[in-house]
Amino acid sequence: MQVPRQxxxxxxxxxxxxxxxxxxxxxxxxNxxxxxxxxxxxxxxxATAGNSLRSSQAELSTPGPLLVLFL
Known part of the structure; x- marks a missing residue:
């Protein structure tokens, strides 16, 4: 996107x-x-549901696409 100079x-x-x-x-x-x-x-x-295998795998995986911007 080009912005005019003026x-x-x-x-x-x-x-x-x-x-x-x-x-x-x-x-x-x-968000x-x-x-x-x-x-x-x-x-x-x-983890509280008792699925120890699934919760340990979920902890290793990263969350979905997170976009954090600092201005």
């Missing part, structure tokens, strides 16, 4: 663009934290 000279539009990008990054970060919490809760549920 886009960056308009401070109001530029700050709006930056805030939009930051909001998107925070949304992705919060990934939520997914990680769900995954850990699933591991605890498997």
């Amino acid at each position: 886009f960056y000279t308009d401070k109001a539009r530029f700050s709006q663009h930056v805030s939009m990008v930051r909001t998107g990054c925070h949304t992705v970060y919060n 990934s934290r939520h997914l990680l919490a769900e995954w850990q809760a699933g591991l605890k549920h498997q």
